[in-house]
Amino acid sequence: MKTYGVIMAGGGGTRFWPLSRAEEPKQLLNLSGKDLMVNETIDRIATFTDKQDIFIVTNETQVPKMRTATESRIAADHILAEPAARNTSACIGYAALEIVKKYGDGIMCIFPSDHFIKNQPEFTRVLKEAIQIAEQEDKLITLGITPTFPSTGYGYIKFDATDAAYAKKVVEFKEKPDEETAKAYVASGEYAWNSGMFIWRASTILRAFDQLLPDVAACLHEIGDAMGTDVEKETIARVYPNIPSISIDYGIMEKSSDVLVISAEFGWNDVGSWDNLGVLYDADASGNVIAANHIGIDTTNSIVYGKKRLITTIGIDNLIVVETDDAILVCDKNRAQDVKKIVDELKKRGETDFL
Numbered sequence: 617m618k619t620y621g622v623i624m625a626g627g628g629g630t631r632f633w634p635l636s637r638a639e640e641p642k643q644l645l646n647l648s649g650k651d652l653m654v655n656e657t658i659d660r661i662a663t664f665t666d667k668q669d670i671f672i673v674t675n676e677t678q679v680p681k682m683r684t685a686t687e688s689r690i691a692a693d694h695i696l697a698e699p700a701a702r703n704t705s706a707c708i709g710y711a712a713l714e715i716v717k718k719y720g721d722g723i724m725c726i727f728p729s730d731h732f733i734k735n736q737p738e739f740t741r742v743l744k745e746a747i748q749i750a751e752q753e754d755k756l757i758t759l760g761i762t763p764t765f766p767s768t769g770y771g772y773i774k775f776d777a778t779d780a781a782y783a784k785k786v787v788e789f790k791e792k793p794d795e796e797t798a799k800a801y802v803a804s805g806e807y808a809w810n811s812g813m814f815i816w817r818a819s820t821i822l823r824a825f826d827q828l829l830p831d832v833a834a835c836l837h838e839i840g841d842a843m844g845t846d847v848e849k850e851t852i853a854r855v856y857p858n859i860p861s862i863s864i865d866y867g868i869m870e871k872s873s874d875v876l877v878i879s880a881e882f883g884w885n886d887v888g889s890w891d892n893l894g895v896l897y898d899a900d901a902s903g904n905v906i907a908a909n910h911i912g913i914d915t916t917n918s919i920v921y922g923k924k925r926l927i928t929t930i931g932i933d934n935l936i937v938v939e940t941d942d943a944i945l946v947c948d949k950n951r952a953q954d955v956k957k958i959v960d961e962l963k964k965r966g967e968t969d970f971l
Contacts, residue, residue: 734883
């Protein structure tokens with residue numbers, strides 16, 4: 617059975633403002649200094665499947681830049697345009713239909729576009745194991761990350777620790793916990809971090825939509841019936857914005873009794889906000905992560921990112937400083953998740969030039 621890679625790249629990356637913008641979000645940025653995040657994701661997937669079998673699902677406003685950014689890697693018709701953001705269920709269902717209707721059933725390996733993986737060989741090994749299980753079993757498989765500390769920033773997956781299989785039966789999904797609960801999860805050895813990566817047959821997930829999300833499935837079937845016809849684009853434009861907005865976790869994974877999890881460790885991080893930049897860059901002797909032309913005096917435990925201008929800091933600790941052509945962000949590292957509130961405020965004020 618053929619293996620397909622699917623990259624979910626429709627997000628706005630608002631927690632990486634002011635660098636991440638609507639038409640050029642985080643996945644189209646070179647945060648690591650090596651390549652665009654989406655291209656790093658493509659190359660990672662290409663270690664276990666052909667690039668010609670990789671698809672990207674993104675917002676239609678991002679399609680032109682996405683095609684330019686990935687033209688040496690991905691065929692233009694494998695970049696699927698969403699007319700509206702309708703969460704991960706719609707995104708994954710759309711990709712599953714594209715595969716089944718135009719190429720036949722296969723194994724879908726689904727990834728966010730903006731993760732960082734340090735140990736590529738181990739990641740590839742785990743994916744090959746997962747693909748083999750998906751070929752043999754009609755199950756929904758998710759990759760969990762073996763916790764290395766009691767994180768309060770990730771969701772958790774509880775699994776049956778008595779299960780001797782490599783992919784273990786999922787007991788339940790847990791939302792982001794408080795610190796004491798997270799410590800208990802890690803100590804129990806029965807939990808993995810929820811990474812948002814999935815492996816399954818395209819036909820399996822489409823059946824799960826029929827069973828667990830019939831309202832979403834009805835919209836998907838209407839789109840699927842039009843695929844390969846001269847009304848495909850018109851149908852997608854008309855139907856897609858009306859698909860109920862629901863995450864794949866809440867809509868299917870938390871409800872299904874056929875979910876398995878592989879708990880693994882390959883140096884994963886979702887690089888979700890500025891305080892995670894230390895994953896991509898080594899800190900200096902003062903605990904600073906610097907990706908800028910910077911002079912610091914008595915500067916400690918801070919993140920400084922800039923493109924052009926010299927950034928100077930004196931006597932600061934635990935701050936994030938980001939410089940772009942038209943905006944500057946100064947933020948307490950402990951408030952990094954709140955950067956998206958700046959984006960919300962800009963929307964309220966109608967200051968779209970900064971979005």
